Amino acid sequence: MSSQVAATTADRTPPSHTNQFALLAQRRFGPFFWVQFLGAGNDNVFKFAFTVLVTYQVQLQWLPPALAGLVIGALFILPFLLFSATSGQLADKYPKEVLIRFVKNLEIAIMLLAGWGFVQQHVPVLLMCVFLMGAHSTLFGPVKFAYLPQHLTERELTGGNGMVEMGTFVAILLGNVAGGLLIALPLVGPAYVAAACLGLAVLGRVLAQAVPVSPATDPALQINWNPFTETRRNLKLAHANVVVFRSLLGISWMWFFGAVFLANFPAFARDVLHGNEQVASLLLVVFSIGIGAGALMCEVLSRRHVEIGLVPLGAFGMTVFSVDLYFASRGLPPTGAAFTLGSFLAQAAHWRILADLALLSLFAGIYSVPMYALIQMRSQPTHRARxxxxxxxxxxxxxxxxxxxxxALLGAGFSISELFLFIGIANAVVAFYIFMLVPEYLLRFVAWLASRLVYRFRVQGDLHIPTEGAAVLACNHVSYVDAVLLMAASPRPIRFLMDHRIFKVPVLGWLFRLAKAIPVAPQKDDAAAYEAAFEAAAQVLREGDLLGIFPEGGITQNGELQPFKGGIAKILSRAQQEGESVAVVPMALTNLWGSYFSRVEVRNGDRVAMVRPFRRGVFSRVGLNVGQAIAAKSVTLEGLREQVAGLAR
Structure with missing residues (x-):
């Protein structure tokens, strides 16, 4: 086992590359990506071809065409409810590459049976295969998302998830198109579908052989085969980590949101847009491309970190363009005949519809990818798949x-456009609720905005910020927004030890209280509060989290680095006495002095901040230089100050 772990660790140390597409050329990601791409595509070739078969070609009294799509969809989803708990246990207990190959073997067997069903047009057998393919996807799901953090670094996790999300939706789109075209071929359609499905399964199995070693994370796990008790246990396990559990709810809401649109595209195209089947297909194409584009944008927007500050941005866009879709679809001129694809695109009003649909799906992609990456990064590795x-x-x-x-809403008399309006408003309410329950999303969003819209923020040495374990981040103190910029640079949340007076600053005080910053007052003013602050700081390190501290004890009055106070030495001494393994990361903000939030202005003999907005224009350039981490036992107050001063130059 130790050799396997070593191999995997080596795999996670990638050569430098410029973007997420470069991962496709690497064995630790490329074969896995194409395996999941082909699997998603095969699911949809099979399901859509079967739906067309029972809707247009095989007429059955016990399965009316109007219900065929619903029955097939329900049969495919049912295994996720029945077997997800078991599949999560299997993915934690066994090596991932072994499970991937098993799943692909299972897919070949199912497709052999489905091929016979297509050729014989035996609907009961094909319905059984739908259920089996749902079980196949259920087994693969936990493996897929637990595989990524074993082989990708924190800086690659967002890009890797974006590629998987994009690949999934492109595969769904291509699978639907291919399934529809193949089954429509006269006489030979069912046979061609059978051959295509079997071919995709075999190709996926061949590629699965190249998936690298992925050791089990909990090989001693005892499998609980009762899906009901294990489902309850898994939900309880997820609930133990508040941020992770709220992220699960957030992702599930995105699927709720997307399902409303996907399920109603045909009726929306026919009844509201007055278009034919080609128009309905166009809506699906635009939606899929939007999701994929948003997923791919996450790596650039996040600067190759797990940036959950993008989640509020995504939620905002989802609401705005859902609501605008309602207004864009009102008052469209009626037509005597259904629009063809060409005549639909010839109408200028329809381009607003397509733009709204593209943008709401793009923001849905931006919304979901950071949440998936956060769950992978914050979940305990031994329980990640569960x-x-x-x-x-x-x-x-x-x-x-x-x-x-x-x-229920459509049955109550709501129009499809009103349904979209309702879901857009509901999205805003749900998002606000989640962000209030887990303020970290909102805090990271504020930090993301500040580092991109207020300043042109450049970070050097961010790889030195630990992605796990307890550490103290020691930085110079130049302005009222120093903590916000450090939040933007760190892949993990930071608890700050801050001068109690900063909490009296409007807006910023509320923001720092939301971030659970620790106020500290001078010992001579309030000895009890002073000790309570240092106990809270010690608890942060005991829990293995990041503690941010400005050792100068206050914002500089002249732009120069001030002497360091003894507070950081006290924190490190206490951590060593308690046997805590703590690293100290020196860092320095640069070019921030003279900005709006620094005390550059003189009023009545005092240095004050936030007096002249845009005194340096907009998007002024600032930076953060991060030094290598130092073991706590090697840190001296003067030595740390010299290192911070060197980084500030």
């Missing part, structure tokens, strides 16, 4: 609830 299995269960439940709610 937590992802809990996510799959919640996703399935939310999608079922989405169908029920949409059906």
């Amino acid at each position: 937590i992802i299995a809990a996510n799959n269960i919640l996703n399935a439940l939310f999608m079922i609830a989405s169908s029920l709610l949409a059906g």
